[in-house]
Amino acid sequence: MIKILIIDDDKNFIDTLEDSFKMKDVNAEIMVAKSAKEGLKALSKSIPSIIVLDVQLPDMHGIEFLKIIKESRKFKNIPVIFISAKYTEPSDRADAMLNGASSFFSKPVDIDVLWTEIKYLLDKKE
Numbered sequence: 001m002i003k004i005l006i007i008d009d010d011k012n013f014i015d016t017l018e019d020s021f022k023m024k025d026v027n028a029e030i031m032v033a034k035s036a037k038e039g040l041k042a043l044s045k046s047i048p049s050i051i052v053l054d055v056q057l058p059d060m061h062g063i064e065f066l067k068i069i070k071e072s073r074k075f076k077n078i079p080v081i082f083i084s085a086k087y088t089e090p091s092d093r094a095d096a097m098l099n100g101a102s103s104f105f106s107k108p109v110d111i112d113v114l115w116t117e118i119k120y121l122l123d124k125k126e
Contacts, residue, residue: 002122005031005048007039007065008083009058013107017052020111036060040068043075049125050118053101055084055092063099070100079121081114083107 004021006014011034018030031048033039036057042048051069055062062082069075079102084092093104102121105114 002026002028002049003031003046004028004050004052004118005033005039005042006052007033007036007042007057008052008054009034009056010054010085013054013083013109017111017114021115024115026115034058036065039065043069047075048078049122051078051080052114052118053080053082055082055096063095066096066099066101076100077125079103079125081105081117081121083109 006017008014014032018032021028021030031042031046033042036059039053053062053065057065066080066082069078069080080100082096082101082104083106084104085107096104103117105117
């Protein structure tokens with residue numbers, strides 16, 4: 001079973017992702033964190049297969065969180081998909097990719113495209 005850690009403070013987005021994955025009959029454990037602090041706590045309890053990470057968290061910028069993950073030997077190989085609710089400059093996307101993000105999506109996210117990307121990254125990881 002795959003484990004997906006969603007780190008996002010937008011409850012509606014989290015609920016939409018969870019419902020969509022259930023409707024697709026995805027065999028996945030969904031872990032949720034609404035802040036960077038909660039995300040780090042979740043990582044201390046379980047290592048996810050993939051992380052879906054919001055750029056704007058209430059307590060830390062997503063890039064800073066990404067740097068923490070990628071500097072850790074334990075977590076550095078976990079694919080991270082960045083999600084942004086606001087229009088981002090090409091430099092923001094570049095910064096995310098240069099710091100180890102696997103993908104970058106803007107909200108609203110096409111759930112089918114996101115799920116295809118998750119499957120691709122997990123297949124690539126194996």
